[in-house]
Amino acid sequence: MKNIVILLLMLIGTTTFAQNKNAKATMEVDGICGMCKARIEKACLNTKGVKHAVWDVDTHELKLIYDARKTSVKTIKQQILAVGHDVEDVKATDEAYATVHPCCKYRDDGIVDEHND
Numbered sequence: 705m706k707n708i709v710i711l712l713l714m715l716i717g718t719t720t721f722a723q724n725k726n727a728k729a730t731m732e733v734d735g736i737c738g739m740c741k742a743r744i745e746k747a748c749l750n751t752k753g754v755k756h757a758v759w760d761v762d763t764h765e766l767k768l769i770y771d772a773r774k775t776s777v778k779t780i781k782q783q784i785l786a787v788g789h790d791v792e793d794v795k796a797t798d799e800a801y802a803t804v805h806p807c808c809k810y811r812d813d814g815i816v817d818e819h820n821d
Contacts, residue, residue, distance in 0.1 A: 726755065727772040731781070732764050734790040736810045736819045743804070747787045751780050 733744055741759050744766065748757035753774025759766045768780065785796045788804040790811075795801075801811065809815045 726769050729768045729777050731766050732792050733766045734810045740808050743787050747783045751783045
């Protein structure tokens with residue numbers, strides 16, 4: 705009986721350590737420059753549980769690795785929206801968007817064209 709209990713504890717311990725605690729997610733986030741990249745990544749990394757965040761300027765794709773026990777994709781999106789960047793099908797509030805640097809106004813076609821030149 706004692707051997708069975710020890711065996712069960714070892715098995716439970718092994719499966720607990722074998723679980724992957726790193727959830728992955730990708731999403732589209734609007735922005736146009738390196739300042740946007742820094743702002744978006746900082747907003748993500750300042751969210752408890754986010755371990756890795758990389759946003760691509762050209763594709764607008766944000767790649768995340770996070771601890772799903774500590775945060776969620778919804779929480780991360782809220783942090784990005786709070787710093788003024790649109791996430792997939794959700795727009796940041798006008799107040800949050802107004803806080804981004806003038807060269808980062810990704811909703812303004814004229815400024816986007818300047819970055820493309």
